[in-house]
Amino acid sequence: MNRILKPGDTIGILGGGQLARMIALAAAPLGLKAHIFAPEAGSPAFQVADAVTQAAYDDHAALEAFAKAVDVVTYEFENVPVDTAAFLAGHVPLHPGARALGITQDRLEEKTFVSRLGIETAPFAEVNDEAELEAALAEIGRPAVLKTRRFGYDGKGQVIIREGDDAAAAFAAIGRHPAILEGFVPFEREVSVVAARTEDGRFAAFEVTENEHRHHILYRSTVPADVSPAVAAVSAEIARRIGEALGYVGVFAVEMFLVVVEGTQGVIVNEIAPRVHNSGHWTLDGGETSQFEQHVRAIAGWPLGATERRGRVEMTNLIGDEADSWHAVLEEPGAHLHLYGKAEARPGRKMGHVTRIFAED
Amino acid sequence: MNRILKPGDTIGILGGGQLARMIALAAAPLGLKAHIFAPEAGSPAFQVADAVTQAAYDDHAALEAFAKAVDVVTYEFENVPVDTAAFLAGHVPLHPGARALGITQDRLEEKTFVSRLGIETAPFAEVNDEAELEAALAEIGRPAVLKTRRFGYDGKGQVIIREGDDAAAAFAAIGRHPAILEGFVPFEREVSVVAARTEDGRFAAFEVTENEHRHHILYRSTVPADVSPAVAAVSAEIARRIGEALGYVGVFAVEMFLVVVEGTQGVIVNEIAPRVHNSGHWTLDGGETSQFEQHVRAIAGWPLGATERRGRVEMTNLIGDEADSWHAVLEEPGAHLHLYGKAEARPGRKMGHVTRIFAED
Numbered sequence: 001m002n003r004i005l006k007p008g009d010t011i012g013i014l015g016g017g018q019l020a021r022m023i024a025l026a027a028a029p030l031g032l033k034a035h036i037f038a039p040e041a042g043s044p045a046f047q048v049a050d051a052v053t054q055a056a057y058d059d060h061a062a063l064e065a066f067a068k069a070v071d072v073v074t075y076e077f078e079n080v081p082v083d084t085a086a087f088l089a090g091h092v093p094l095h096p097g098a099r100a101l102g103i104t105q106d107r108l109e110e111k112t113f114v115s116r117l118g119i120e121t122a123p124f125a126e127v128n129d130e131a132e133l134e135a136a137l138a139e140i141g142r143p144a145v146l147k148t149r150r151f152g153y154d155g156k157g158q159v160i161i162r163e164g165d166d167a168a169a170a171f172a173a174i175g176r177h178p179a180i181l182e183g184f185v186p187f188e189r190e191v192s193v194v195a196a197r198t199e200d201g202r203f204a205a206f207e208v209t210e211n212e213h214r215h216h217i218l219y220r221s222t223v224p225a226d227v228s229p230a231v232a233a234v235s236a237e238i239a240r241r242i243g244e245a246l247g248y249v250g251v252f253a254v255e256m257f258l259v260v261v262e263g264t265q266g267v268i269v270n271e272i273a274p275r276v277h278n279s280g281h282w283t284l285d286g287g288e289t290s291q292f293e294q295h296v297r298a299i300a301g302w303p304l305g306a307t308e309r310r311g312r313v314e315m316t317n318l319i320g321d322e323a324d325s326w327h328a329v330l331e332e333p334g335a336h337l338h339l340y341g342k343a344e345a346r347p348g349r350k351m352g353h354v355t356r357i358f359a360e361d
Numbered sequence: 362m363n364r365i366l367k368p369g370d371t372i373g374i375l376g377g378g379q380l381a382r383m384i385a386l387a388a389a390p391l392g393l394k395a396h397i398f399a400p401e402a403g404s405p406a407f408q409v410a411d412a413v414t415q416a417a418y419d420d421h422a423a424l425e426a427f428a429k430a431v432d433v434v435t436y437e438f439e440n441v442p443v444d445t446a447a448f449l450a451g452h453v454p455l456h457p458g459a460r461a462l463g464i465t466q467d468r469l470e471e472k473t474f475v476s477r478l479g480i481e482t483a484p485f486a487e488v489n490d491e492a493e494l495e496a497a498l499a500e501i502g503r504p505a506v507l508k509t510r511r512f513g514y515d516g517k518g519q520v521i522i523r524e525g526d527d528a529a530a531a532f533a534a535i536g537r538h539p540a541i542l543e544g545f546v547p548f549e550r551e552v553s554v555v556a557a558r559t560e561d562g563r564f565a566a567f568e569v570t571e572n573e574h575r576h577h578i579l580y581r582s583t584v585p586a587d588v589s590p591a592v593a594a595v596s597a598e599i600a601r602r603i604g605e606a607l608g609y610v611g612v613f614a615v616e617m618f619l620v621v622v623e624g625t626q627g628v629i630v631n632e633i634a635p636r637v638h639n640s641g642h643w644t645l646d647g648g649e650t651s652q653f654e655q656h657v658r659a660i661a662g663w664p665l666g667a668t669e670r671r672g673r674v675e676m677t678n679l680i681g682d683e684a685d686s687w688h689a690v691l692e693e694p695g696a697h698l699h700l701y702g703k704a705e706a707r708p709g710r711k712m713g714h715v716t717r718i719f720a721e722d
Binding site: 024033302 | 368369382385386389390391392394407408409410411649658663664666667671684687688691692694695697698699700701702704713
């Protein structure tokens with residue numbers, strides 16, 4: 001279902017966290033209103049939205065009223081229940097659509113989809129029981145990573161199986177859920193491409209970004225990434241092909257491993273995120289258009305914005321009590337503070353981020 | 362009354378128009394909530410605020426509840442009723458304060474204040490009746506501008522008196538309100554300085570901006586202005602001294618006429634606006650810190666942000682149906698659209714603006 005929005009229209013957003021909040025903040029200068037649908041009281045996005053529905057994702061009455069009140073629906077997280085997405089899509093345009101959600105919610109489906117496009121991934125195999133796990137380990141070797149097919153994020157729902165580790169214990173550790181075993185990729189660095197696609201096939205990618213994780217959570221992104229021009233071009237082309245094959249509408253991220261084989265850099269796709277992405281936060285101050293504005297433009301059926309960079313950019317997450325440094329950030333010339341309006345700074349919780357723009361080397 | 366805010370605190374804003382809206386949008390990334398107090402249903406700022414009070418400015422019960430719900434109060438327009446300001450200031454810090462409001466609400470007080478600082482203004486005289494007007498005209502000469510002392514903006518409440526014009530008719534035209542007669546300044550251009558001051562006396566000015574008006578409404582601002590380095594320095598110094606003398610807290614604008622006497626540029630102060638200002642909108646994309654973020658930092662008692670410019674910047678207002686060009690603006694690389702969420706595009710109504718950033722010449 002297609003619809004081109006006009007100023008004054010309303011974007012419905014499922015989820016009330018920082019990504020929804022930053023989408024809402026980007027929608028306003030474009031003349032669009034935001035309506036947030038989230039179950040949690042005090043959701044950060046509620047603070048900046050024109051309208052709010054606090055309800056469960058399976059509350060069909062609330063979903064129906066929400067669908068009637070908005071002109072398009074998008075979401076900030078890939079684990080939108082399939083039923084919720086299907087119900088909404090019956091009433092109002094849903095971007096990104098059910099196909100993108102279905103594939104990216106399942107690691108096995110996702111890896112299969114990517115490799116069928118002829119794009120390299122880690123070797124992988126389906127695991128439904130101990131016997132399949134043993135067979136997969138024999139094929140893929142150790143170390144390998146066992147991951148639940150669904151509902152994993154920030155390192156949750158996965159376990160590394162090394163030489164000597166008990167496979168059955170590893171399967172138990174992830175709750176014996178349907179899983180995927182992935183070969184361990186000896187990568188140099190992690191990179192990502194954040195890109196946008198419109199319903200009529202226009203595409204624009206931000207520059208490939210280099211990402212540093214700590215404790216499985218993104219710690220820092222830097223642009224430009226230290227990659228060869230060939231890798232930069234290939235990464236963008238991979239994103240374009242994935243977007244095309246998904247019939248994708250909106251902003252998405254492709255997380256990749258940078259590998260070096262015989263001195264030559266290459267990339268292996270790790271994961272697709274069907275949403276704005278932490279590794280694209282640098283675009284808020286460092287890009288000509290932010291990923292959030294780009295997402296709004298894409299789902300509105302509007303022209304995509306310019307993706308140029310304003311300098312060398314570094315984005316650092318503020319995790320847990322790191323957000324206590326807010327005053328020091330405000331004192332630092334050229335640093336831009338982004339706090340998410342969360343009341344409680346729990347360990348591991350993303351409380352905000354800082355972007356720093358430097359003159360090009 | 363001083364209070365240093367912390368993330369999670371709430372800024373109360375009187376007025377629900379585009380300036381309040383852009384202050385609220387700037388407060389969010391700093392972790393602050395916005396509570397808008399405005400009488401008009403459907404106020405643009407309501408769309409992006411955490412909380413809203415729709416009530417009259419003389420509704421003391423509503424004002425008291427508002428004051429209790431917020432940590433500081435600011436405003437988007439200088440015509441805040443004195444009673445409203447005084448009532449709020451008795452409950453919660455009000456920035457800018459009563460002194461700045463009192464002086465800037467009255468053109469005669471304002472001109473007197475500025476000229477007592479030894480800063481040049483147009484020649485002016487108090488006018489309360491026809492006899493005073495005739496005396497003032499005899500002293501100042503024609504052409505001259507007769508303005509109501511209070512409640513004028515965008516060219517409203519003023520009339521030019523030229524050779525042969527009937528003085529009594531001019532006085533009648535402005536409703537025989539207490540007035541000020543100002544000498545006509547043969548200016549080359551109009552410029553302004555937007556600056557911020559904190560309660561403890563820190564000060565930061567954005568670069569002097571050149572402003573082009575059409576039909577008494579700002580049409581375009583450009584930075585850098587075509588002024589001499591001496592004028593640039595003097596303009597910032599004028600703003601600093603005015604801020605200091607007012608004990609000002611927050612962002613304010615000083616509108617000035619650029620005059621050329623015997624080949625040398627000079628400035629004459631025309632008006633002080635005790636608020637964020639249309640001629641500072643270019644800072645939203647063109648400045649390292651926007652005037653809106655700067656205002657929030659100042660009233661929060663926080664460090665002021667960097668005032669560097671990101672290139673040559675042009676800000677163009679979208680007045681009335683000019684906002685219909687929104688789609689063309691979105692198609693233009695490097696143009697940034699800012700719509701104000703107003704439902705109806707009446708003639709002369711500020712509907713939005715566009716900033717364009719160009720590489721430095």
